[in-house]
Amino acid sequence: MGKKVKKQKSDEATKRWVSGMRDAFSEALYEIICEDERVILITSDTGAVCHDLIKANFPGRYINVGIAEQNMVGVAAGLAMTGYIVYIYAIVPFVTMRCYEQIRVDLCCMGHLPVTAVGVGAGFDYNTLGPTHHGTEDLSLMRTLPGMTVLSPSDSVMAAAFARISYELPGPKYIRLDRTGLPLIYDKDEADFSAGLTHLREGKDVCIVATGRMVKRALSVAEELAGKSVSVSVVDLYRLKPLNRELLLEILGKSARIATIEEHFITGGIGSLVAELMAENCVYLPLKRFGIPDDFCREYGPRDYLHSLYKLDLQSVARAVSDWVKG
Amino acid sequence: MKKYSPELINKLTDKARLLRCHVVEMIARAESGHPGGSLSAADMIAALFFHKLRHDPLKPDWADRDRMLFSKGHAAPLWYAALGECGYFPKSEFARLRECGSILQGHPDMLKTPGVNMSSGSLGQGLSIANGMALAGRIDGKDYRVYVLLGDGEIQEGQIWEAAMAAGHYSLDNLCAVLDFNGLQIDGRLQDVMNPEPIPEKWRAFGWNVIEIDGHDMSQILAAYDDAGEVKGMPTIVIGKTVKGKGVSFMEHAIGFHGVAPTEEECKQALEELGCG
Known part of the structure; x- marks a missing residue:
């Protein structure tokens, strides 16, 4: 251990960095693996080309355990108990629910091991693969686990930063990624994600708390409604746990109404989280939660189409918020 | 078969007897626990702790130690008995099994x-963790070995076979699983509840070196562990045919003593039978 390997950065990977969350994260993880021999990546046969660099240059620290996620978590725990910092990677449902009890017992209960579960495919990211591949309850499940840090990045800059943050933080972590590219919200060189949330926009009528891909949606809603004399505040809640309660409460208190939006079941996600926080702290403001209702999505089609089915598209949200404010 | 000195055999057999005494006594005092599966595995565990394992009770976190894991966590009293006998903590702790604030809880807790x-208690997970430790040993170039105790009912868990496949695939010859094949689980005989047989053939098919022994015959146990250490390129499973409740007449083959503590009277009789009354 301790030997440093010269960093190799491919131009192609650099190009990908600015487009996709998953690629940005993987590129940053590659840099960490170059720096620290204690870091290991385990996958369960996910076919992610974004790991090619790691696979090619560090075959000994890239482990494909096959399609066996329960074993993957145990192997990660065993490695972590022997001094390694481990990343496990799979599509959201398989790296969270398929091996949930293993995460609970092996990673959390056993002593908060330094293992980061990286789930790709937030919400309807795998839009054409049906409900088996939708990531719609992961935030709820992971935030209930003691000791678990839950991270939900909203763009590629943040996804890359979370690779470094998860490496430096002790204990188990869960990171929920999108596969695809997003318009960037943050500037690469100025972003600081230590607060757990960012107040991206001020507004007095409604404060929209959003996470993941829905942060951009909330910003678009705010933009759209600005022209209609509705003043919308936007919070990017990228760290669900541990939650920065004080800062979130302070921001919530500045608006007349609170809304939440997430590509996740309404039950248990950030809508629940904000409701709990408000109730416990006597924040008596109207609350509206946008998310996926209590049913599985059996429709197949473009992600935007799936959003429109649940009225999570820009026009539906903007209209709902506007109608709400204007009474 | 290898020959072992009568002194060694006698010493380990007596250690196993002593472990059984501790198991019965601590479970009776706690008025709850799982005696059957602790008593059945006592000989195979005694051979490891008092002869085979490279470990130092004064340095429980020694990086080069052999790792012993109990995947069947309900055999915790046996683990505690062995650790206490070795000097990891004072034997006076045995009396506090399952008490508030005790370091000895109902299921093993690595933090306590x-x-x-x-830590264990949820069945089926230990072999995967053993895989991780064995892989780490290989990557680090360390020569420690990893031993993991499995229950025979436990191998009904699907994760065991994911882990078995991985250990075979990665040729983890620094890994040795020990199967306590006592044939009984809480609801009855394995073959009636959910038959895992043929067990040796299954492990062989997953790429394992399989050694079948009488799990109460100390010479066979020692030879199995020695042979396991010499086999290269594949993990070993020692399948020890055992008797649930071994050593206490009324507990032997008794499904009722899977998870029920002996009464004060039963405890007394058991300790007499074990020669430590």
Whole structure:
């Protein structure tokens, strides 16, 4: 251990960095693996080309355990108990629910091991693969686990930063990624994600708390409604746990109404989280939660189409918020 | 078969007897626990702790130690008995099994008990963790070995076979699983509840070196562990045919003593039978 390997950065990977969350994260993880021999990546046969660099240059620290996620978590725990910092990677449902009890017992209960579960495919990211591949309850499940840090990045800059943050933080972590590219919200060189949330926009009528891909949606809603004399505040809640309660409460208190939006079941996600926080702290403001209702999505089609089915598209949200404010 | 000195055999047999005494006594005092599966595995565990394992009770976290894991966590009293006998903690702790604030809890907790290398209680997970430790040993170029005790009912868990496949695939010859094949689980005989047989053939098919022994015959046990250490390129499973409740007449083959503590009277009789009354 301790030997440093010269960093190799491919131009192609650099190009990908600015487009996709998953690629940005993987590129940053590659840099960490170059720096620290204690870091290991385990996958369960996910076919992610974004790991090619790691696979090619560090075959000994890239482990494909096959399609066996329960074993993957145990192997990660065993490695972590022997001094390694481990990343496990799979599509959201398989790296969270398929091996949930293993995460609970092996990673959390056993002593908060330094293992980061990286789930790709937030919400309807795998839009054409049906409900088996939708990531719609992961935030709820992971935030209930003691000791678990839950991270939900909203763009590629943040996804890359979370690779470094998860490496430096002790204990188990869960990171929920999108596969695809997003318009960037943050500037690469100025972003600081230590607060757990960012107040991206001020507004007095409604404060929209959003996470993941829905942060951009909330910003678009705010933009759209600005022209209609509705003043919308936007919070990017990228760290669900541990939650920065004080800062979130302070921001919530500045608006007349609170809304939440997430590509996740309404039950248990950030809508629940904000409701709990408000109730416990006597924040008596109207609350509206946008998310996926209590049913599985059996429709197949473009992600935007799936959003429109649940009225999570820009026009539906903007209209709902506007109608709400204007009474 | 290898020959072992009568002194060694006698010493280990007596250690196993002593472990059984501790198991019965601590479970009776706690008025709850799982005696059957602790008593059945006592000989195979005694051979490891008092002869085979490279470990240092004064340095439970020694990086080069052999790792002993109990995947069947309900055999915790046996683990505690062995650790206490070795000196990981004072034997006076035995009397506090399952008490509030005790370092000895109903299931093994690595955060509470010195020498417990892995928490367990939820069945089927230990072999995967053993895989991780064995892989780490290989990557680090260390020569420690990883031993993991499995229950025979436990191998009904699907994860065991994911882990078995991985250990075979990665040729983890620094890994040795020990199967306590006592044939009984809480609801009855394995073959009636959910038959895992043929067990040796299954492990062979997953790429394992399989050694079948009488799990109460100390010479066979020692030879199995020695042979396991010499086999290269594949993990070994020692399948020890055992008797649930071994050593206490009324507990032997008794499904009722899977998870029920002996009464004060039963405890007294058991300790007499074990020669430590």
